[in-house]
Amino acid sequence: MIKKVFIFVLLLGVGSIFLSLSDNFKEQKELKGIGRYYAENAADELGAANLVTAVVVTYRGLDTLGEVSILFLTSAILGFILSLKKTGSEDDKQVFLPASEILVTASKVMIPIIFIFGAYVFINGHLTPGGGFQGGAIIASAIVLSILAKPESKISHSFISTIESIAGIGFIGAGILGIVLASGFLDNRIMELGTFGTLISAGAIPIIYIFVGMKVGAELTSILVNLKETKNIE
Amino acid sequence: MNIYVKLAYTLLGLLIVINWGMLMGATMRKIGARMAGRHGIPFHQPWINLLKNFSTRTTITHGIMYYLGPVFRLSGGVGLFLFMPMVFTGAVDGPWTNFSFEGDLVLILYFQVFGMLGMALGAGEGGHPYSAMGIARGLAQHAAVELPLTLAIVSIAIQYDTLSIYKIVEAQQGSILNWVLFTNPFAAAAIILAMLGALGHSPFNLVKAPNEILIGPATEYEGTYLGFMMTAGAVIHVMEAVLFMNLVFGGANSWLELIVKSFLIYFWSVFVGMVFPRFKIEQSITWFFKVPFVLGVLAILMYSF
Amino acid sequence: MIYIILSVFLGLFIMVMAIVAVQTDNLKVAIIATGIVSLFASIMFLIYAAPDVAMTEAAIGSGLSTIIFFYVLNKIRKSND
């Protein structure tokens, strides 16, 4: 109890730090700094309608690369941690309860649709809300659905990791092309900017987002599959 | 002074000192015996002992150090004599000053140990277990005695701003009131008390312990060795008395004065020995840490400001 | 003004759900409450003119996270039985 009171007092301290963070909580009226610059120039410079995408893919492309790497790391770490003692336990197969009929039937219809929707989300990332991450997550949820529908099915690790690798190399390759063809790593202007607001525009952003989407999808899938395939703890 | 003349004087002096030492030793034993109601030895007993020892035919040896022991001892005694100005004649290079560098106090104090070392090592070579005990006690007591003694001597050295015995004696000439005994009473008192230990009579005679442990260096040696030891003992006793005489009692202007003063000094320790029982070694050490020590410190304080 | 009222409600609801998530002893309830917090947060994001973030939060924060939570909980549950 004393400990909780102490922690509460501590939280008051942290709270007071937060409270003094904003000077007087006035509303801000104007864009400032780089936000303002992006609002003024991003559309012209990069040709992307969705400024968030412009920022994510190009201006702060290195962050995105890091972000992808984090997911990649997570799936890699999960992979090796969970596989640590998997060997030898292959014999005692996990027993899965069969999924309900509705789920199985619905999933057959839904999964392709979800896949297409995911692809749509990341291909149109430079125009509409969404992008590689969202699209990838959507694709991964299709996988979840398929797992739920067919618990006993095995998804090829090798396939996932190949997709992941190809997408990753593509991403890096696009980045390096940026140095060669344009003015910097991950510069999207390696291709024509195209007509503003159309699908084929914004230089390499759609390409990069496709790689990101594939990669994120593959990584999230790999995380889920790895978790699923871990043996129950006995 | 011609070195040969000096050598002659020195040898003569040595002869006097040896004989006086033996006589004094015999006298003291006689006095002691009489006070205890015994008859005691004849006065000539030491000479008889000496002759007997030197003429013994059978001699033994335990090894190198057994030889070196008496040699060290006697060299120590004779050396002490050589480094001590005996009779004050008013000249630095006088007839009885020996080879004394004007009697350097540091030299005397350190050279005292030379003889002891010989005795200690010689007895040790004999291999008798109890000799070690006697020597340990002797050396320890010697170290303890040196505490008040050194304090007092340093005080005297400060007083006269010299470490030369000759100069100290010189400064005490003229009147009895010039004696350190009166000009520096604390130092004198400390020395007089320290003398008791230095001369090694009761209560500080556990070292020799004649009644309890009938052993020690003296029983290890016989024959010529013992003769040397006895000679050395005689010299050293006199020299210690002479040291105190020079330091505190105004030195001596003649051999007669020297004999009288050294006798009285020696008698003082015998007298005290008659009255007090023997101390254990730790008792005697702590005794010197008490009154004599305080007196010595007072003596220095008195002259250091 | 309507947005303000709406967001106040959403905010309060989020806080209540968060407290539920933290304080309940039932892990399932806690996980679901967390998912709801995310979901309502993504609605708030829409109000705040952040459709991209809203989508992501909905798909990842309230969707995938919750699924992962349940996966793990499931593994642990099974071994507890």
Place this chain on the structure above:
Amino acid sequence: MQYLTLQNIGFATGFILILIGIWGFLTQKNIIKIIISFALFDTGTHLLLVAVAYIKDRTAPIIDSSVNSANAVNEIVDPVPHALALTAIVIGLGITALMLTFTLKLFKHKKSLDITKYKDLKW
């Protein structure tokens, strides 16, 4: 009432969510609950990000038919925090997944979710 703006509501919700998260991971002993607290903490920071970006009466930072591209500066909210929020959300997912995996691994050893049971390393 002047403080009751959307932005401040966002801040308040975000901060309180963060505090609840901190409270959670400091008081709850169950590791899953601690991870949940982290998730709440994360959501709180996302709210903060979005609230920081918000400017009253503006639209999403997408230049489409409803936004005049020349006047975008005065019509859209700040896109940067949105981008940061995207990143933060994905990172949060990664960390949550990892924590849960570690928990699973830990659970194998002692069959307990109580964090105070795992004190084999100390001092």
Place this chain on the structure above:
Amino acid sequence: MVDPIHIISSALGVAFAIGIVGKLGKNVTIAVMLSTLAFMAFISLQWFMAFFSGEQETTQIFTAGFKPPISINLQMGFNEALFTLLVNVVGLLGGIYLIDIFKKQSKNVLTVFLVLIMGLNVIIMTRDIFNLFVFMEIVSISIAGLVFMDENLKSSQAGLKYLIATSVIAGMLLIGIIFAYYFTGTLNIDDLIATNLTTIKGGGIVVFLILISIILELKPFPANGWALDVYESSTPGLGAIISAAAATASFFVLSKVMDIAGQEWYYYISLIGAITFIGSNLLGLKQDNAKRLLGYSSIGQLGLLMIILGFRDILGDQTPYVIFGILVSHYFAKAGLFWLSGIVKAQKLTDWAVIRKKPFFLFLMGTFLFALIGFPPFPSFFAKWTLVMELVGSGNVTWVIIVLFGSMLEAVYLFRWFGYAIKGENEHLEVFKIDLHKMIPVWIVALALYAVGYFTAQMTEVGATINFIPLAFVGVLLAIDFLPVFVKNTIAIAGMLLHFYFVYPDLDDIRLLFEVIFIIGGALALIAGYAYKGKRSGFYPVAILMYAGLTGIIEASTTLEFFYGWELMTAGSYFLIIRGKRSMPHGLSYILFSIGGAYALLAGLGMAHVGHTTFGMDILNNIQYLPVWAYALIIIGFLTKTAALGLHIWLPGAHGEAESDVSPMVSAILLKAGVFGLVLVLIGMGAENNQYEMLTYALGWLGALTVILGSIMALFQEDAKRLLAYSSISQLGYIVLGLAVMSHLGWLGAFTYVINHFLYKFILFMTLGAVVLRVGTHNMYQMGGLIKRMPIAFIAVLISIIALAGIPPLSGFAGKWLFYNALIAKGWYFQGVITFISSGIAFLYLWRLIHTVFLGQLKDNHRNVKDISIWFSIPIFVLLIGLLTFSFKPEWVLQPLGNMIAEFFPTGQLTWNGGTAISQYGYWSGSVLGITIGSIFMLILIWLLVSTRKAHKVKQFDITYSGERPERPETTHVAYNVFEGVYKAIWIATIPLVETFWTRVTNLLHDTAGFTRRLYSGDGQSYMLHIVVFIVITYLVIIGG
């Protein structure tokens, strides 16, 4: 040149590609990954070389082709090149080291490892704060994941705790970043610095949140339990990466970001650093797990770096140098130690004794430990030197104390550990196996430490003057350690004599005197080495190391060189001392006192440097800044070597337990180094200067008390070599006292003592050592009657004890005589009395020594023992001849000495009349004394020999013996406890107050550590609590409640 962006692209590209490449097999994958790491290292190296040559300017790498702050930029400057080089090199070596684990584990581990190194590179290079956040997350995640390389209960816990804690920290950082953007509209670090956030209301908090998070990443005490657990439980290969690479990178981040805060933060960074430095080193004291210990040490070192960082305004241009030195030493040493711990596979410190089964491991471990503590020739030595110089120069003495105190604590536990390794019981331990791929990185970092150390020295003007040739000679001896003793001994002696030949023409008189004692004496001592059979592994390098140090302090023309030599000597003598059979605890206390002393010296030299532009030795003559304190510190430093009272407790054991021919080296020779230092500093203080009177007065009393108590302690020893050791304490007390008198006669006395002590203590230790070699025990009561078997030894001992006791006519008396003359002239009467008494006591213990060992009854088991080895006799007799010459012709030595001293103390010289020395109080002549006493002696001896020529040789048992029933074996020897009576009288002086004092201090430290470390309860939740509490408290302190 290759664009630094390719560090990222190649690493990530390969990491991503491993999904495909992995199908080609494990070995190919590993090769690909290692070559990627090599490529990354190559890029950094290329840039580093370009910057180093000075031709390259700092470049910015714009991603996406936009200038910052529009898009993220990376910076590649000198610092970045250096730090990425460090990270990539340890990444490559660490990768090689981990090959076996990589082979066992899934290929995913490779990708994680690669991404980790890449992330570290980015956090070093990036100039965008959110980017920093992202890649810091990458680093934390990959470290947390890699913890599972070696999966077990402990590492799982550590990984989870680590992940949780770093997430809290990252969350706080994110909040800070959000509001930084909110206030400024930029995420670029340079822009944030330019906007001066602290002036904005609320901006202070933003700065606080950002900085505190980055500081928390550096694991400040006490909010660092999570990191310690990782150090302890993860596989050592990872520990090396965290400690060497991750910590290095995090530190660089702090140095990069702290500019946002502005100067008022610097102080707090230093403060947090200080708390961390002291705190974690304190807790290190209680550790018995090697890896956790290394963790504490790593964190402590980071604390030290933070202190330095906070002082970068004050250090100015020197900052990079200091940071470089400390960081690089830490980097190599910690990586090496972690790797070693993986090879040795010993968890508990005591189990490290197994390392001795492969001796060259000791060399590696020693290299790393000494580099950590800051011994020469390692970079940290030069860095610490510069740091102290600059800190003192700017008046920050308190900080110097903090730095040195913390370093001291660190030294305590590191050396304790080293002691276990060198001396611990290793019978029961299984020998470890060595993999080549694990050894290569360790050797590389060890050798790199030496190389970098050399270059660090060359980088400064003052360091460039250091003579590394003696040290190189040590290296040579190390390289030929496999040769037999005979060869090595000859080479060592020849090398020393050659060195002397080259050096001596340039030395002034005082230096020449000490050089003769050090080098010629040392060569003499080495002669005894011929008596040893076999290889005597490891002896020659360390012995020469000590001599290299000794000659170093003699030849020093700058204070840095002096300190350099001083530390070499300390290290060498430490190794020499711990070679003894039971000398391990004593070696520890020796090195600790030495280091403490060295630090006092360092601080003092720092104060001396204030107000001077050069480091020449002459700055000691004119100390301007708090001169009394400065001199006091320097003197304390030297007094630890002369074993003055209070600082002496290391000596008896160290000298007593050392090997037979090492004891004379460390006693007769080594102790003089302290004397030499004292001489220098007292010359500097000047004869006439009244303001130091208190100092010399105190020094005098200290010397006098050392004299008496040393003697008394010697009195009650049963161990012959300890007796001599205590005697050395006492003798050095005389020297200190003599020097403190600050008059011509006092110094002459002291120098006479220096020579005398060298002569007789050399002979005594050498002889007793040789005897001990023959009879196999140190205990005197187990010897006896050896005069019959060892007459040569006896003669040597007899002559030297007569000299030692100061009995005329031998040379000891000359010292005493000069001494009392000087003391009485000075008016130090009581000191004089004390020293006089103690020479009486000296006679007691010396008699006991010679009696108990050589006289009395011969022991049954020594009946066939041989006399001491001829190789021991040679140096002994050479010095005996020297002793006798000095005794009978003292004027040959004293007159030149007098002329030498007259330079500093022109008044009160001795007047010489032929061989007669005349002082104010009396006169005396060595030759007359010698002739007089000698002729009487010979006369009587001849008489006696003649008269007893037929003496009958008595057999051993032909004596009367009234027995006493023995209770214990030792009591059968009558000389056992022979001074019991004396003890009863003066036991009060033998109470080991000093020892009790130091024991109390140690216990206090240990108890504090034991209490404090309860913080680390092992509960992951409380670690988070620590973090939050740390944040709140720091907030209250810095921003104010």
